Amino acid sequence: MSDSNLLLGVSAAYLIIASANKKRRKKRSLWVKNYLKNRNFGIIDDLQLDEDILFRNFTRMSQANFYSILKIIEPEIVKQNTRFREAVPAxxxxxITLRYLATGDSFSSLMYLFKVSKPFISTMLPTVLKAIINALQNYIKLPSSDQEWKSISNEFNKLWNFPHCFGAIDGKHVVIQKPENTISEFHNYKGTNSIVLLGIADANYRFLYVNVGCQGRISDGGVFKNTSFYKKLEKNELNLPENEPLPGRTLSLPYVLVADDAFPLTEHIMKPYNTDLNKGSPKRVYNYRLSRARRIIENTFGLLSSVFRVFRKPIEIKVEDTIINIVLACVYLHNFLRVQPDSRQFYSTSGCFDSYDTSTGEIIPGSWREITSGDTGLRPFRSIPRRPATTAKNVREEFMSYFMSEIGSVPFQDIYL
Known part of the structure; x- marks a missing residue:
């Protein structure tokens, strides 16, 4: 057989095999499922028809604030259309992300609402969360000078009658589903799985500092000691004001955080007494005054959970980094909405926080407690008894003496207590 005939034979055999393979080849699957073809991209236009009700309730913010965030993050999250399908607009x-944070709805529910697939939501969500955090990073920052710290302290004294206070601190367990390939790292004392959100708030319910991500198994005291804030506090690197006496007193005192029993009593952390709390006793008066200031962080967490209801049930996402970014995004959005004129009144309405009757000092519960029915979805730290150092006890006793003095008392404390 000649070379030409052999070549023709091989070519013919190749064509026959190729033709057979083509016939056996499966039909190419669709890029978009049939029920997703009619994308619901017009939903945002429908919401904008009623600014005060629909859009604000759906997103937890005004249109102006929504588009101000979108303008910053759009370059990070936008995708180009292709000839196969239209990209989901930024x-x-x-x-979708704001609705998820506001409701905690499953990806299946969001899929049917927006007509996008569950895989799309799971891959899109981490990108948008990171973009939100980057866009709002300047809304949470520690003061950098003693004058800035003093400004916060003055607000605590003016609003809550606790001088020398530069913040209210607390921590919460954010309940999550047990991550894959873990045994007990996230298992906490409540018998659930969680990561920890530690926060410090100023006198106006804004976060000054947050730490997110400690595994639930870590002791509550250990969580605080693992933070950068604690290390800076121990090394005197926070630029806090110098020690000075309370008004009308002579003993110089450090500036302090107010906390509950989950934290240790130190010279910079004041916590309540738990003995000798008879009506009218100095310790009871001190506890009451401490509670007025400490409730700031409790109310801050309460508002956060009542608005962003993703916290109200275990977060079902399995990727730890994404869970951390969910929490951080909510915290940054909280501070952003607390200072924005367009959204502040809607976000934190009149009466949403605990308040006090100015004649009796009686606590009037905030509306967030009714919304959450006492369950914020954020589990508190345990109260752990600790033996305080002498210096810390002396600082607390000086505050107690000051609150019992004529210059340090408030008009209603003797009546109420």
Whole structure:
């Protein structure tokens, strides 16, 4: 057989095999499932028809604030259309993310609402969360000078009658599903799985500092000691004001955080007494005054959970980094919405925080407690008894003496207590 005939034979055999393979080849699957073809990208236009009710309730913010965030993050989350399908617009991605944070709805529910697939939501969500955190990073920052710390302290004294206070500190367990390939790292004392959100708030319910991500198995005292804030506090690197006496007193005192029994009593952390609390006793008066200031962080967590209801049930996402970014995004959005004129009144309405009757000092529960029915979805730290150092006890006793003095008392404390 000649070379030409052999070549023709091989070519013919190749064509026959190729033709057979083509016939056996499976039909190419669709890029978009049939029920997702009619994308619901017009939902945001429908919401904008009623600014005060629909849009604000759906996103937890005004249109102006929504688009101000979108303008910053759009370059990070936008995708180009292709000849195969239309890309999901950046504003829809942001809308899906905000709706998830506001409700904690499953990806299946969001899929049917927005007509996008569950895999799309799971891959899109981490990108948008990171973009939100980057866009709002300047809304949470520690003061850098003693004058800035003093400004916060003055607000605590003016609003809550606790001088020398530069913040209210507390921590919460954010309940999550047990991550894969873990045994007990996230298992906490309540018998659930969690990561820890530690926060410090100023006198106006804004976070000054947050730490997110400690595994639930870590002791509550250990969580605080693992933070950068604690290390800076121990090394005197926070630029706090110098020690000075309380008004009308002579003993110089450090500036302090107010906390509950989950934290140790130190010269910079004041916590309540738990003995000799008879009506009218100095320790009871001190506890009451401490509670007025400490409730700031409790109310801050309460508002956070009542608005961003993703906290109200275990977060079902399995990736630890994404869970951390969910929590951080909510915290940054909280501070952002607390200072924005367009959204502040809607976000934190009149009466949403605990208040006090100015004639009796009686506590009037905030509306967030009714919304959450006492369950914020954020589990508190345990109260752990500790033996305080002498210096810390002396600082607390000086505060107690000051609150019992004529210059340090408030008009209603003797009546109420």
């Amino acid at each position: 504003k829809i991605k942001l809308l």
